[in-house]
Amino acid sequence: MHKTIAVLSGDGIGPEVMEQTLRVLDAVAKKYQHNFTYLEAKIGGAAYDTYSEHCPDETLEICKKSDAILFGSVGGPITEQHQPKWAGCEANSILKLRKHFQFNINVRPVLIYPSLAALSPLRAEKISHGIDILIFRELNGDLYFGRHEQRVEKGQRVATDEAIYDESQIASIAHAAFQSAEQRKGKLVSVDKANVLATSKLWREVVNEVGKKYPDVELTHILVDNCAMQLIIHPAQFDVILAPNMFGDILSDLAAALPGSLGLIPSISLNAQGFGLYEPSGGSAPDIAGMNIANPIAQILSATMMLRHSFNLHNEADAIEHAIQQALAAGGRTKDIASSGEVAVSTCGFVDKILDVMR
Ligand code: NAD
Numbered sequence: 001m002h003k004t005i006a007v008l009s010g011d012g013i014g015p016e017v018m019e020q021t022l023r024v025l026d027a028v029a030k031k032y033q034h035n036f037t038y039l040e041a042k043i044g045g046a047a048y049d050t051y052s053e054h055c056p057d058e059t060l061e062i063c064k065k066s067d068a069i070l071f072g073s074v075g076g077p078i079t080e081q082h083q084p085k086w087a088g089c090e091a092n093s094i095l096k097l098r099k100h101f102q103f104n105i106n107v108r109p110v111l112i113y114p115s116l117a118a119l120s121p122l123r124a125e126k127i128s129h130g131i132d133i134l135i136f137r138e139l140n141g142d143l144y145f146g147r148h149e150q151r152v153e154k155g156q157r158v159a160t161d162e163a164i165y166d167e168s169q170i171a172s173i174a175h176a177a178f179q180s181a182e183q184r185k186g187k188l189v190s191v192d193k194a195n196v197l198a199t200s201k202l203w204r205e206v207v208n209e210v211g212k213k214y215p216d217v218e219l220t221h222i223l224v225d226n227c228a229m230q231l232i233i234h235p236a237q238f239d240v241i242l243a244p245n246m247f248g249d250i251l252s253d254l255a256a257a258l259p260g261s262l263g264l265i266p267s268i269s270l271n272a273q274g275f276g277l278y279e280p281s282g283g284s285a286p287d288i289a290g291m292n293i294a295n296p297i298a299q300i301l302s303a304t305m306m307l308r309h310s311f312n313l314h315n316e317a318d319a320i321e322h323a324i325q326q327a328l329a330a331g332g333r334t335k336d337i338a339s340s341g342e343v344a345v346s347t348c349g350f351v352d353k354i355l356d357v358m359r
Pocket of ligand 1: 013072073074075076077078090094262263264279281282283284285286287288293294295296298336
């Protein structure tokens with residue numbers, strides 16, 4: 001198979017974890033006889049240096065020519081956010097891509113490897129068999145896109161935020177979540193607040209209608225407050241979670257805390273045509289950039305998600321995920337996941353271990 005991948009490494013640790021991820025992709029391409037062409041393009045502060053903007057049209061053109069986008073991270077140190085190079089860097093980069101490609105679905109896999117259970121803030125017995133949850137968050141509707149207003153009424157300041165959903169927005173992400181649930185354990189939990197909100201009542205109606213097309217998937221509904229609680233007290237019950245924009249934003253960050261390091265979690269943005277952008281959940285980590293100590297797992301898992309969702313290469317993705325697990329089981333730890341007394345390996349040292357397993 002031949003695929004073209006837009007590689008947007010960005011800033012901070014982005015280029016170093018991306019370089020290591022491409023080594024893993026090269027290894028899988030060689031083993032399974034695929035041909036991946038990487039088209040590198042600038043994004044974030046790295047683009048600003050050349051183009052005086054964070055997401056230049058040249059970068060969009062390269063993304064348009066590609067089968068998927070592999071994104072690193074963007075942004076500068078928190079203390080330098082006022083500088084033109086960094087001001088608005090993350091929003092300008094991500095939002096332009098999101099708007100241009102009409103990404104309406106965000107998927108965040110939350111994985112806790114049994115060998116890293118000690119890192120989680122949860123007690124060991126809750127996660128002893130590992131956690132593997134996929135959270136589907138709608139990106140284009142809800143409170144974020146309605147009118148936001150502050151006014152004075154009868155001498156008091158009053159604020160309103162409008163939440164809007166239309167049924168096509170809900171159906172689009174519901175189909176994606178059901179299809180994913182079909183390929184996993186056949187269980188889907190849909191999140192809403194249908195006891196109060198009109199948007200949630202519509203959400204539930206449409207999810208039920210879409211669900212009729214997927215008779216092999218067991219659909220349950222859960223109120224958002226209960227879902228937050230259940231993610232902490234019994235996370236192993238979940239497989240695929242489907243949530244509206246606002247609830248999905250909060251729940252996916254809550255779930256991202258469960259594995260214990262930002263360096264472990266990837267994130268996907270997809271549009272209705274299935275075109276995707278794959279990136280780590282964390283930022284550019286300027287505090288450790290250039291030191292060869294960043295954890296490359298989130299970036300590598302972003303690439304495995306790309307293999308699965310954009311290229312349908314499941315065996316290849318399985319091979320990489322298995323190699324990561326083996327490298328961890330053999331004691332490979334970057335600094336962020338090493339416990340005291342454990343000797344940490346470098347970013348590229350950890351990838352050497354993954355490649356050893358793959359060979
Ligand atoms: P951050 O995620 O970059 O870092 C938070 C902490 O997590 C730091 O201590 C960092 O060292 C650690 N960390 C993150 N990824 C790691 C990895 N792979 N391995 C080991 N440790 C890791 O968040 P921040 O410090 O709040 O933000 C830094 C910059 O990143 C800001 O400019 C922010 O705007 C940007 N940012 C970008 C994105 C994105 O590109 N999508 C997302 C979030 C933040």
